[in-house]
Amino acid sequence: MTQPSELIADDIEQYLARHANKSMLRFITCGSVDDGKSTLIGRLLYESKLVFEDQLSALEADSRKVGTQGEGLDFALLVDGLAAEREQGITIDVAYRYFSTEQRKFVVADTPGHEQYTRNMVTGASTADLAVILIDARKGVLTQTRRHSYLVSLLGIRHVVIAVNKLDLVEYSQDVFDDIVGEYTSFANDIGLAGVVAIPMSAYVGDNLTERSSNTPWYHGPTLIEHLEHVEIDDDLRTGPFRMPVQWVNRPDLDFRGFSGQIVGGTVRPGDRLRVLPSGKESTVARIVTMDGDLDEAVAGQSVTLTLADEIDVSRGNVLAGAQMLPGVADQFEAHVVWMGEHDMLPERPYVCQIGTMTVQARITKPKYKVNVNTLEKTATNTLALNEIGVCNISFDRPVPFDAYAANRDTGGFILIDRLTNTTVGAGMIAHSLRRSDNIHWQAVDIDGDARRVLNGHGSQVLWFTGLSGSGKSTIANDLERKLYALGCHTYLLDGDNIRHGLGRDLGFTEADRVENIRRVTEVARLMADAGLIVLASFISPFRADRGAAREVIGADQFCEVFVDTPIDVAEQRDPKGLYKKARRGDLINFTGVDSPYERPEHPDLRIDTTATSPEDASAQIIELLRSRGAIA
Incomplete structure (x- = not known):
């Protein structure tokens, strides 16, 4: 283990250089609540003496800070500090801890065990080479143990x-250990997890973490740190096909144009033939540029700038x-989708x-099963709730380059983000493209919209x-069409x-049906x-996201x-169809404004206050708007 005497402020850079x-x-450490993750991490940090710690948001992982712990570090205080973080709201993030031994450097993603924070586990696991799944010997294999294991797979x-x-x-019982391992191994085989290593331990006492414990004489395998130091890290990405998503196009002057990004698969050398996707244009690598000079070769994991022999169009993405x-x-x-949205x-x-x-x-067009x-068990479903996996x-709105997730995490994984709140609501892993995606093409025509x-x-x-219903939408639209x-x-x-009589006759008024x-x-x-028509679309359309999508499409x-x-209250007084009365009686469910929400437009192109504007004046305002947009003379 690294000795604390090595750690003085002026020597941090030299230390890092020695271990570079x-x-x-x-x-990643994961498992159910109170299985001992904080204690395990605390013990590893305590034993390593030199600690690089960082609290990183799952979405804001830019900052770094270095902290130190010396000989006088109190293990109980360290564990208490880690546990206290969970009480202070850090459970919404992923905490990344850094430490090293003489054999290897480590980054451990410390994620909460609570079911509602499964999203954090997915975030931490997305870049992990290994998972440490903790099981409380008193409780055995729990639902969250299975969920995390399934996600790991x-x-x-x-x-x-x-x-x-x-x-x-449990008095270091071998029978308890063997029963848990047997049950878990059976589940692991069912989900395709091979080569699982089981270690009996007490994180608080330190049994089998850094040194083999005399309390488990029946165990002959490695300690946890021995296994972590010697497990072989897969280098499949380095030997696989070359992939580099373009992060930035550099052109500081006319004499240099390079394309920057992190290599996520394979190896590249000057002279290699590359294809730009999705355009399909090809060129050869002229240079591999870095801050430290040009390279003769770059491999997966490195961030570089490539210059090409030909002037071809390359963009971010x-x-x-x-x-x-x-x-x-x-x-x-x-794709497999893990739903993270509330x-x-x-x-x-x-x-x-x-x-x-x-x-x-993106739109999830059809959930097959969860x-x-x-x-x-695979169960048919029309939706996914928080933490469900299906x-x-x-469907994407344009073709994208991809690999199956099993072949490359970076080109086969994606996240889904709510358009309004900007929160991550899902993580996906591509299995394969759909045949219709390859076999259906856009047919070019001679007569276009212009x-x-x-x-x-x-x-x-x-x-x-x-x-809202009864606001006067149809009345204004009808008057406008006449004019x-x-x-x-x-x-x-x-x-x-009218649409509900034909195009939408199979749909009800649930939120999902309204979206469709x-x-x-x-x-x-x-x-x-x-x-070439002027289309007047009169719909309650209560959700901003759907109206925003209509604008984009x-x-x-x-x-x-x-x-x-x-x-x-004005719309309800009008109530020309008697719908509000039915909704108030409970005879009509999912009625907008009563038991289903209406999300007011935040920046409409035109707002009409019907308490102060007549339908005739409203349609006149819209005609002026059309003229201002050049749609009519």
Whole structure:
């Protein structure tokens, strides 16, 4: 172990230099609540004497700080400090701890065991080489043990240590240890975890952590630190096909143009033939540039800047790949999804998706099934709730380069982000592309939207009327269409009630059905706008995310959100269809404004206060808006 006498402030850089060539093992500690993770990490830090600690947010892992612990370090105080962090809210983050021995450097992701923080475990495990799964000897294999193990398997971690902890509280019973290992091994075999190493220990006492304990004479395997020091780290990525997602395009002057990023697979050398994806253009590597000078070779894990022999278009989000072993390019996939959102996943709800360095819009089009982590039973489902794991079809709004997650975590993994809150709500692992993604292509046509608009004599627009039931949306839209018709404009009014008789007749009024209804209407409105029409879409459309998605699909230059703003008490007084009365009696469920929310537009293109504006004046305002946008003369 490193001696504390080596650690004085002026010598930190020399210490780091001496240990720079050591291999590094990234591992995660996980398991159920109170299985002893803080105690285990505290013991490892205490025994190592030199500690590099960092509290990193799962999304903000830039900062680094160095802390030191000397001979006088009190183990109990250290453990208490780690435990106190959990009481202070640090459970929402992943705490990364750094320590080293004479054999190897370590980064351990310390994640909470509570079920509601499963997302943190996924974050910590996404870059880990090994998982230490703790099991309380008194409690045995629990649901959270199984969940974390299943996730470890999904996330492709190939090295697993089962730390059967707190054996001192069961009198170091070999029978207890053997029973737990037997039960766990059976489960591990079912989920494809091979080569599991089981170690009996007491993290608090220190049994079998750094030295073999006399309390377990029946155990003849390695201590935990021995195993961590000598386990072979897989180097499959270095020997695999070359992959580098482009993080940044550098062009400080006209004489240099390079493409920066971290290599996530394979090896690259000057002269290698690369293909830029998804465009498919090819060139050869001219230079491998780093801050320390040019390299003759770069491998997975290194961050470099590549220059190419040819002037070809490369952008952030593109992937540079070896021309002989290419990734796939597709926009529809089957993937395992771990749901992390407090709100249930909604099929067809648009989410922001981050895959590599590319950001796209994604929709989970069809959940196939979810997995019971206890029984591994696959159950049909229409959604995923917090911490549930399922297999889903997912669609991106454009083709992306990818590998199956089993082949490359970086090009096969993605996260889903809520468009409004910017929180991560899901993590996905691509299994394969869908056949229809490869076999269905966009058919080019000779007559486009511009030609149709010229023929019609005016521009195309989608006027999206949103507001509560009874706000006056349909009344205003109807009056507006009459005026546009009189001006010789080609129009079509898509009304919410009318659509429910045909296009949406199979849909109800649950949140999921509302999302699907608006998705269908959006696609119809987009086609009508491409036909050169002025489209009047009158729908409650209560969710900002769906209205925002409609704007993106149709195009901001052709989309105009009109908020028909009517207080609910006024809308309820009008109640032309008697719907509010039914909802108040409980005869009508999922009614917007009563037992289903309405999310007011934050920045509509036009707000109409119907308590102060007549339908005729409102339609006149919209006509002026169309003129200002150049849609009509």
